[in-house]
Amino acid sequence: MHFVPGDPISGNKAMSIEIRKNLEKKYGLDQPVLKQYLYFLGNMAQGDFGISFTQQNRSVNDIIESHFPVSAGLGILALIFATAGGVLWGTLAALYRGKVSDQLIMFGVILGISVPSFVFAALGQFLLTELNKYFGYTILPVAGWGSILHMLLPALVLGLGTMAFLTRLMRSSLLEVVNQDYIRTAKAKGLNSFRIFFAHELRNGILPVVTYLGPAIAFLTTGGFVVETVFAIPGLGRYFVQATQQLDYTVIMGLTVFYGAFLVGMVVLVDILYGFIDPRISLAKS
Amino acid sequence: MAEVVLEVQDLKVEFDTYGGVIKAVRGVSFNAYKGKTLAIVGESGCGKSVSVQAVMGLIPVPPGRVTSGIVKLRGNNILGLSHSEMNKVRGKEIGMIFQDPMTSLNPTMTVGKQITETLSVHEGIGRGREAKKRAIDLLEKVHIPEAANRVRHYPFQFSGGMRQRVMIAMAIACKPSILIADEPTTALDVTIQAQILHLLKDLQRENEMSLILITHDLGVVAQMADEVNVMYAGRIIEFGPVDDIYYRSQHPYTIGLRAAMPSSEEGAKRKLQPIEGSPPDLFHPPIGCGYFDRCPYAMKICESNEPEPFLVGNNHYSRCWLHHQRSQTKLADFIKQDTKIYKNNEIMS
Ligand SMILES: Nc1ncnc2c1ncn2[C@@H]1O[C@H](COP(=O)(O)OP(=O)(O)OP(=O)(O)O)[C@@H](O)[C@H]1O
Ligand SMILES: [Mg+2]
Numbered sequence A: 001m002h003f004v005p006g007d008p009i010s011g012n013k014a015m016s017i018e019i020r021k022n023l024e025k026k027y028g029l030d031q032p033v034l035k036q037y038l039y040f041l042g043n044m045a046q047g048d049f050g051i052s053f054t055q056q057n058r059s060v061n062d063i064i065e066s067h068f069p070v071s072a073g074l075g076i077l078a079l080i081f082a083t084a085g086g087v088l089w090g091t092l093a094a095l096y097r098g099k100v101s102d103q104l105i106m107f108g109v110i111l112g113i114s115v116p117s118f119v120f121a122a123l124g125q126f127l128l129t130e131l132n133k134y135f136g137y138t139i140l141p142v143a144g145w146g147s148i149l150h151m152l153l154p155a156l157v158l159g160l161g162t163m164a165f166l167t168r169l170m171r172s173s174l175l176e177v178v179n180q181d182y183i184r185t186a187k188a189k190g191l192n193s194f195r196i197f198f199a200h201e202l203r204n205g206i207l208p209v210v211t212y213l214g215p216a217i218a219f220l221t222t223g224g225f226v227v228e229t230v231f232a233i234p235g236l237g238r239y240f241v242q243a244t245q246q247l248d249y250t251v252i253m254g255l256t257v258f259y260g261a262f263l264v265g266m267v268v269l270v271d272i273l274y275g276f277i278d279p280r281i282s283l284a285k286s
Numbered sequence B: 001m002a003e004v005v006l007e008v009q010d011l012k013v014e015f016d017t018y019g020g021v022i023k024a025v026r027g028v029s030f031n032a033y034k035g036k037t038l039a040i041v042g043e044s045g046c047g048k049s050v051s052v053q054a055v056m057g058l059i060p061v062p063p064g065r066v067t068s069g070i071v072k073l074r075g076n077n078i079l080g081l082s083h084s085e086m087n088k089v090r091g092k093e094i095g096m097i098f099q100d101p102m103t104s105l106n107p108t109m110t111v112g113k114q115i116t117e118t119l120s121v122h123e124g125i126g127r128g129r130e131a132k133k134r135a136i137d138l139l140e141k142v143h144i145p146e147a148a149n150r151v152r153h154y155p156f157q158f159s160g161g162m163r164q165r166v167m168i169a170m171a172i173a174c175k176p177s178i179l180i181a182d183e184p185t186t187a188l189d190v191t192i193q194a195q196i197l198h199l200l201k202d203l204q205r206e207n208e209m210s211l212i213l214i215t216h217d218l219g220v221v222a223q224m225a226d227e228v229n230v231m232y233a234g235r236i237i238e239f240g241p242v243d244d245i246y247y248r249s250q251h252p253y254t255i256g257l258r259a260a261m262p263s264s265e266e267g268a269k270r271k272l273q274p275i276e277g278s279p280p281d282l283f284h285p286p287i288g289c290g291y292f293d294r295c296p297y298a299m300k301i302c303e304s305n306e307p308e309p310f311l312v313g314n315n316h317y318s319r320c321w322l323h324h325q326r327s328q329t330k331l332a333d334f335i336k337q338d339t340k341i342y343k344n345n346e347i348m349s
Helices: A017-027 A033-045 A060-095 A100-114 A117-135 A148-178 A181-188 A193-205 A207-222 A225-230 A236-246 A249-277 B048-056 B083-089 B111-123 B129-141 B160-172 B190-207 B218-224 B242-247 B252-259 B300-304 B325-348
Strands: B004-017 B020-033 B037-041 B064-073 B094-097 B178-182 B210-215 B227-232 B235-241 B310-313 B316-318
Touching: A033 A249, A060 A100, A060 A148, A060 A193, A060 A207, A060 A225, A060 A236, A060 A249, A100 A148, A117 A148, A117 A225, A148 A193, A148 A207, A148 A225, A181 A193, A181 B160, A193 A207, A207 A249, A225 A236, A236 A249, B004 B048, B004 B210, B020 B037, B020 B048, B020 B210, B020 B227, B020 B235, B037 B048, B037 B218, B048 B064, B048 B094, B048 B178, B048 B210, B094 B160, B111 B129, B111 B160, B129 B160, B160 B190, B178 B190, B190 B210, B190 B218, B210 B218, B218 B242, B227 B242, B227 B252, B235 B242, B235 B252
Parallel strands: B037 B210, B037 B227, B094 B178, B178 B210
Antiparallel strands: B004 B020, B004 B064, B227 B235, B235 B316, B310 B316
């Protein structure tokens, strides 16, 4: 990071050598890089990511504390949309495989995976504005932050890509399960197709989706900065991008470490959850 | 003769595939009797599984299709019943177990639940204590030790032989009058095989079940069966009581099978004789006898004329032109060959 030309201080307008020296001293930037790094590590071990170089009197912890909940809320809502939608669409596509509805859904999946989220964001905003205009009152706010209503559209837009991916995953997984021997056994027992679906197919079919949930949570809560920008949401993603542009070392480092820890935490959480769904994975109890 | 529980007449099944239409079963008829075992033998791909799956209504449609036939369960046709009516037959009237116990149980459901599921659908016994007790009883019946503990376990915690026992427990939960076992021991090792067969025999005796046993293994047939269907290329080419099929087999294919079978008796020095060639292409089934290409006794008539079943003994039929009056000399020749095989076999006994 330090190899990138420039530094956090030079971003501001011209300043005299003295002021610059003083600032460097204040933030410890006059020290050798290795020393700075050791210092950073020491602080981090105590849970302190340091203070921002570019935002007056704000510590990185402070930034995380006040903006991460926003991103997390948005991400979790997006995840709910993505999972519910993915499971539902994937199931429908599998049930009607080869038919028109399957092909339509799979077309949607390709769109969802390949079209970037800012296009959906802009489209969504456009549609919503038109709708609001048409009905003459605000059904849903187009941008901004505050209530759950503000979250709905951005969360949907944010979750679309993941939903598309999960739809495809669910579909292929179900199609595999349907041909398994134990489904034939269930038929031979005289169960009706409704029961076979809910008791046998769904639970086995959903396993890959659950596996993907951990990375998906991390991706959705941390990767939303495009959506956050378009909808003017004060999430953490925005600060990350800003910090990178301004070479705000402590913020970049702090957020990277935080995101990493969060990803690991979520994957572990999902692994534990997985044990409840798939008995083969659960910890040896005996 | 015992009471007929299942009557299959002229069953035909086809599959649509990329290569064309496969005529997998081409007119199969047989009866299953109360308390008796009917074995169906024949080489891989001859249509054994498809026949019994058609009886159970388990042929996947598409690509499969039952094009003709009648399947009577105690006199009532069950072929073409609606799904919900058929669901009352499956698991209740006819139980079925499959070849591979490793994949035939749901990996994410306890075995207890998988057993009680059958009970709850057919007898309305839900989740409660009674269901659990029934599941334990059933596991005990198939000789699973510590059944009370085992009901809570998942299939991956069982060995192959135990899983097959669980499958059997599931299939007999509602005391079906017919049990179809599609190669129940093929995936198991020999000692376990013997135990499972023994168990099936016991259960059959207890419930007076009719057992339809599909197998490759003529040894198993000798041990278990009362009557035998020998299938070849989608047809039953010889049918008869087990002793007749063994000691007085009449169809060249059955004779070939027997010559290809090792015998366990000491001193048997006979060389095993494989049947040369391979079964006919079921995309274009032969007009005449299916065994024509491989048959050492084939005659001109066999190529384009399908033989009818000839009665060759008491309740013993063979679909072969050799049994026609006009091929007596050929038949004499053939019997001479046949006795040679027997002679070889007898040396050892
Ligand atoms: N779902 C299917 N789709 C297409 N063809 C099928 C299907 N099921 C069976 N067949 C065909 O039907 C024929 C008979 O198959 P079947 O499973 O009855 O053989 P089998 O006698 O049970 O053999 P095995 O001893 O190997 O189990 C085979 O040629 C097979 O290719
Ligand atoms: Mg088979």
